[in-house]
Amino acid sequence: MKNLFSKKNKSSKKPITVEQNINRKNFISFTIFGVYAASAYSGWRWLYKSQIETAGITAGAHKPLRRALNKTELFFRRLTFNENHLVKTYPRSMAAKKIRHNSDIGSGGVLPPEFWKLKVKKISGETLQITLDELMKLPKTAITYDFKCVEGWDQISHWEGVSFRDFMANFKLEAESKLEYVGMETPDKRYYVGIDMPSAMHPQTLLAYQMNDEPLNGNHGQPLRLIIPVKYGIKNLKRIGTITFSNNRPYDYWAEQGYDYYSGL
Ligand SMILES: Nc1nc2c(c(=O)[nH]1)N[C@H]1C(S)=C(S)[C@@H](COP(=O)(O)O)O[C@H]1N2
Ligand SMILES: [Mo]
Numbered sequence: 001m002k003n004l005f006s007k008k009n010k011s012s013k014k015p016i017t018v019e020q021n022i023n024r025k026n027f028i029s030f031t032i033f034g035v036y037a038a039s040a041y042s043g044w045r046w047l048y049k050s051q052i053e054t055a056g057i058t059a060g061a062h063k064p065l066r067r068a069l070n071k072t073e074l075f076f077r078r079l080t081f082n083e084n085h086l087v088k089t090y091p092r093s094m095a096a097k098k099i100r101h102n103s104d105i106g107s108g109g110v111l112p113p114e115f116w117k118l119k120v121k122k123i124s125g126e127t128l129q130i131t132l133d134e135l136m137k138l139p140k141t142a143i144t145y146d147f148k149c150v151e152g153w154d155q156i157s158h159w160e161g162v163s164f165r166d167f168m169a170n171f172k173l174e175a176e177s178k179l180e181y182v183g184m185e186t187p188d189k190r191y192y193v194g195i196d197m198p199s200a201m202h203p204q205t206l207l208a209y210q211m212n213d214e215p216l217n218g219n220h221g222q223p224l225r226l227i228i229p230v231k232y233g234i235k236n237l238k239r240i241g242t243i244t245f246s247n248n249r250p251y252d253y254w255a256e257q258g259y260d261y262y263s264g265l
Contacts (some may be wrong), residue, residue, distance in 0.1 A: 106186030161208035183250025189243030194250035
């Protein structure tokens with residue numbers, strides 16, 4: 001065949017023919033394609049075989065994907081969350097006298113106080129058992145703010161208790177405060193939430209034991225509930241039984257039903 005395109009190459013005696021050139025290009029293309037395909041396949045295998053996140057929290061997503069989503073969420077959270085930014089508060093007189101009552105999974109009814117202690121699982125493995133009296137001796141914080149439920153209602157309400165920050169400091173939970181999440185669950189474990197540490201440590205977050213100067217009643221989380229104004233109602237767990245700390249997302253009742261895990265306002 002006539003050599004049409006190959007350049008004269010001084011070092012090689014035989015000039016490359018068009019056919020040879022095409023073959024060589026094909027070889028290179030297929031090799032590149034093969035390497036890409038193999039790495040794509042092994043990447044997919046890696047993802048496919050990777051551990052599945054704790055069932056429920058993210059509907060069984062693979063860990064690397066969850067990690068990527070967490071990083072994205074963290075990025076936006078850091079961008080928008082500022083602990084010095086306080087949720088709007090209202091004059092005490094604006095608080096509802098009759099506070100709206102919503103669902104009571106794992107709460108409701110009255111738990112005799114002698115049957116309740118707040119369990120706090122420290123990272124050392126030790127579990128603190130704290131009475132309501134002990135909590136009531138800590139500095140008291142009150143807040144009147146607009147409580148918002150994801151179902152579309154909101155209400156200005158007044159709460160009193162110990163701020164989560166003060167609680168952490170008083171019980172020397174400094175190492176725990178360096179972890180990423182706080183988990184809370186009802187004594188019967190039927191309702192549970194996971195809260196990112198910055199939101200838990202926000203100055204307006206309370207372990208509340210009073211509502212309008214009265215001890216919490218059976219409808220509102222007696223004897224102790226979470227009041228976390230930077231989050232929607234779903235995260236404001238009523239009747240706290242146990243508190244845990246972790247770097248992994250704790251189980252979360254509504255996140256398992258598809259609601260946003262962060263549920264921030
Ligand atoms: N234990 C427990 N806490 C809970 C709930 C629940 O069903 N069980 N519901 C949440 C939801 S969706 C809302 S809006 C608020 C309602 O609190 P309230 O009944 O005091 O208004 O509690 C939250 N905390
Ligand atoms: Mo809610």
